[in-house]
Amino acid sequence: MRFDIISVLPGLLESPFAHSILQRAQKKGLTEIVVHNLRDYATNKQKSVDDYPYGGGSGMVMGIEPFAKCIEMLCAEREYDEVIFMSPDGERLDQGIANELSIKKNIMILCGHYKGIDQRIRDIFVTREISIGDYVLSGGELPAAVLVDAVVRLLPGVLNDETSALSDxxxxxxxxxxxxxxxxxxxxxxxxxxxxxxxxxxxxxxxxxxxxxxxxxxxxxxxxx
CATH class of the missing domain: 1.10.1270.20 (tRNA(m1g37)methyltransferase, domain 2)
Structure with missing residues (x-):
């Protein structure tokens, strides 16, 4: 199973995937987790990925072009079962969703930041929006780590006792x-x-x-x- 995660702050995801069960799952070859730096797909010299919102208002909005370039590049390499945007207004993550995603092969996860991402990314590319709770965090990186952890531990061979997850x-x-x-x-x-x-x-x-x-x-x- 492969996860491709797009983030403007990939360093936030280094530790969660480098220890314990997630580390063991990757070493066993049961899952592959690849984090992509959104700034590598910026279209300007400053490598900025955000801009002021149309219509005014506070905060900055992540632009469409960097996300679109990264998503299109990844989709040219493989077919994705889901393109998930971690969002506080998505469906709330529960065990049923984790079970459902655990039988997929390729999942892409988009991590928002600042005030949010251009709605067109959500309309054109995203197949599913998931929230980890009714609160707002600084970005989608921690929710993405939560989602990956909840799914990967269900994969056959990840836990030493495969029946353990069934009794959670x-x-x-x-x-x-x-x-x-x-x-x-x-x-x-x-x-x-x-x-x-x-x-x-x-x-x-x-x-x-x-x-x-x-x-x-x-x-x-x-x-x-």
Missing amino acids: SFQGELLDAPVYTRPADWKGHKVPEILLSGHEAKINEWRYEQALERTKKRRPDLLAD
Whole structure:
């Protein structure tokens, strides 16, 4: 699976992709993550990619030409299943979207900055707009990293235990049950006896009940959906 990410600040994405699960996935050849510097496609000597908005108003708008040049170059090299713009007014990222994207082959992600990007980029090239929450960040780089992480960990072979992702919170519309590890008794705080019983069916039943109860208390909207 390949991700091409277009950013005016590619340095912001160096660390998230150079450690832990994402680093391991790339070393195994299970995913390829390529970050493209939008300034390399600027059409002026100053390498600027933004300009004042038509109609006035505050802030600067990222122009159409640098994005279009980069997108067209990438699309000439391969076919993309999705061209995603990370935007606070997009559909909110959830586990279902991550699952859906995890079976794709090539994904392009556009990172906005400043006041936003020229609407024509969104109209002409973008196939999907995704938000990570109802708030505004300085740019789309951190949301892009969140999206890639959520998707890559689902790819077969990325996690040491491939069943781990299937039991995560939001898989099956429930939050995850409480988890424990050694020691079984820490200063009088004990692990539930059922988890020490070795009875798989009863443990699974307990975990389901705990997940259901936790979801009722913390995210009843998931059950309503």
